[in-house]
Amino acid sequence: MFDVGGLAVGLIGLSYPHEAASMPPAFSVGLRFTDGRSEVPALVRALRAEGAELVIVLSHMGFPADAALLQSLPADGVPDIWLSAHSHDRKARPFWIGETPIWTTRRWPSSPQFRE
Incomplete structure:
Protein backbone atom coordinates (compact mmCIF):
# COMPACT_ATOMS: atom_id res chain seq x y z
CA MET A 1 0.00 0.00 0.00
CA PHE A 2 1.26 3.46 -0.88
CA ASP A 3 0.24 6.91 0.27
CA VAL A 4 -0.01 9.13 -2.79
CA GLY A 5 -0.86 12.66 -1.73
CA GLY A 6 -3.07 11.35 1.06
CA LEU A 7 -4.74 8.69 -1.10
CA ALA A 8 -4.22 5.07 -0.03
CA VAL A 9 -3.29 3.17 -3.20
CA GLY A 10 -3.06 -0.61 -3.34
CA LEU A 11 -1.07 -2.31 -6.12
CA ILE A 12 -1.37 -5.84 -7.45
CA GLY A 13 1.23 -7.20 -9.87
CA LEU A 14 0.57 -9.96 -12.38
CA SER A 15 2.98 -11.76 -14.68
CA TYR A 16 2.60 -13.83 -17.82
CA PRO A 17 1.12 -17.12 -16.50
CA HIS A 18 3.34 -19.25 -18.77
CA GLU A 19 6.55 -17.56 -17.60
CA ALA A 20 7.97 -20.78 -16.15
CA ALA A 21 7.58 -22.56 -19.50
CA SER A 22 8.95 -19.71 -21.61
CA MET A 23 12.01 -18.64 -19.59
CA PRO A 24 15.05 -20.42 -18.16
CA PRO A 25 14.16 -22.37 -14.99
CA ALA A 26 16.39 -20.14 -12.85
CA PHE A 27 14.03 -17.22 -13.53
CA SER A 28 11.12 -18.86 -11.70
CA VAL A 29 12.70 -20.81 -8.85
CA GLY A 30 10.31 -20.77 -5.90
CA LEU A 31 7.52 -19.08 -7.83
CA ARG A 32 4.08 -20.40 -8.70
CA PHE A 33 2.19 -19.07 -11.72
CA THR A 34 -1.60 -19.09 -11.92
CA ASP A 35 -4.27 -17.48 -14.07
CA GLY A 36 -5.13 -15.03 -11.26
CA ARG A 37 -8.87 -15.81 -11.17
CA SER A 38 -8.90 -16.52 -7.44
CA GLU A 39 -5.90 -14.41 -6.42
CA VAL A 40 -6.92 -11.04 -7.90
CA PRO A 41 -10.34 -10.80 -6.21
CA ALA A 42 -8.86 -11.97 -2.89
CA LEU A 43 -6.10 -9.36 -3.11
CA VAL A 44 -8.55 -6.59 -4.09
CA ARG A 45 -10.72 -7.45 -1.07
CA ALA A 46 -7.69 -7.59 1.24
CA LEU A 47 -6.36 -4.23 0.05
CA ARG A 48 -9.77 -2.59 0.47
CA ALA A 49 -10.05 -4.09 3.97
CA GLU A 50 -6.64 -2.54 4.76
CA GLY A 51 -7.97 0.86 3.67
CA ALA A 52 -7.06 1.12 -0.02
CA GLU A 53 -9.11 3.86 -1.65
CA LEU A 54 -7.76 3.02 -5.10
CA VAL A 55 -6.67 -0.44 -6.29
CA ILE A 56 -4.54 -0.73 -9.41
CA VAL A 57 -3.50 -3.91 -11.22
CA PRO A 94 -8.66 2.90 -22.31
CA PHE A 95 -10.89 -0.07 -22.99
CA TRP A 96 -13.65 -0.19 -20.40
CA ILE A 97 -14.99 -3.35 -18.83
CA GLY A 98 -17.77 -2.28 -16.53
CA GLU A 99 -16.43 0.60 -14.42
CA THR A 100 -12.77 -0.41 -14.82
CA PRO A 101 -10.54 1.03 -17.54
CA ILE A 102 -7.78 -1.12 -19.01
CA TRP A 103 -4.92 1.09 -20.16
CA THR A 104 -2.38 -0.51 -22.48
CA THR A 105 1.24 0.52 -22.37
CA ARG A 106 1.65 0.21 -26.12
CA ARG A 107 5.28 0.31 -27.22
CA TRP A 108 6.94 3.37 -25.76
CA PRO A 109 9.08 4.47 -28.73
CA SER A 110 5.99 4.71 -30.95
CA SER A 111 3.78 6.39 -28.36
CA PRO A 112 3.26 10.11 -29.10
CA GLN A 113 3.61 11.08 -25.45
CA PHE A 114 7.19 9.74 -25.40
CA ARG A 115 8.44 11.28 -28.64
CA GLU A 116 10.83 14.18 -28.40
Missing part, protein backbone atom coordinates in the same frame (compact mmCIF):
# COMPACT_ATOMS: atom_id res chain seq x y z
CA LEU A 58 -0.16 -3.79 -13.05
CA SER A 59 -0.18 -6.73 -15.44
CA HIS A 60 2.26 -8.21 -17.91
CA MET A 61 -0.16 -10.88 -19.19
CA GLY A 62 -1.19 -9.11 -22.40
CA PHE A 63 -4.37 -7.26 -23.26
CA PRO A 64 -6.48 -10.27 -24.38
CA ALA A 65 -5.69 -12.20 -21.19
CA ASP A 66 -6.18 -9.10 -19.03
CA ALA A 67 -9.58 -8.34 -20.55
CA ALA A 68 -10.71 -11.96 -20.13
CA LEU A 69 -9.56 -12.06 -16.52
CA LEU A 70 -11.19 -8.73 -15.64
CA GLN A 71 -14.49 -9.86 -17.19
CA SER A 72 -14.45 -13.02 -15.07
CA LEU A 73 -14.01 -11.31 -11.70
CA PRO A 74 -16.82 -11.04 -9.14
CA ALA A 75 -18.08 -7.51 -8.52
CA ASP A 76 -16.44 -7.24 -5.09
CA GLY A 77 -13.06 -8.30 -6.47
CA VAL A 78 -12.67 -5.79 -9.28
CA PRO A 79 -9.85 -3.22 -9.18
CA ASP A 80 -10.34 0.44 -10.05
CA ILE A 81 -7.70 0.62 -12.79
CA TRP A 82 -5.94 -2.05 -14.85
CA LEU A 83 -2.62 -1.33 -16.58
CA SER A 84 -1.86 -3.90 -19.26
CA ALA A 85 1.47 -4.76 -20.89
CA HIS A 86 3.12 -7.57 -22.87
CA SER A 87 1.07 -7.60 -26.07
CA HIS A 88 1.82 -3.97 -27.11
CA ASP A 89 -1.75 -3.35 -28.25
CA ARG A 90 -2.09 0.15 -29.64
CA LYS A 91 -5.10 1.74 -28.05
CA ALA A 92 -5.30 5.52 -27.86
CA ARG A 93 -7.88 5.37 -25.07
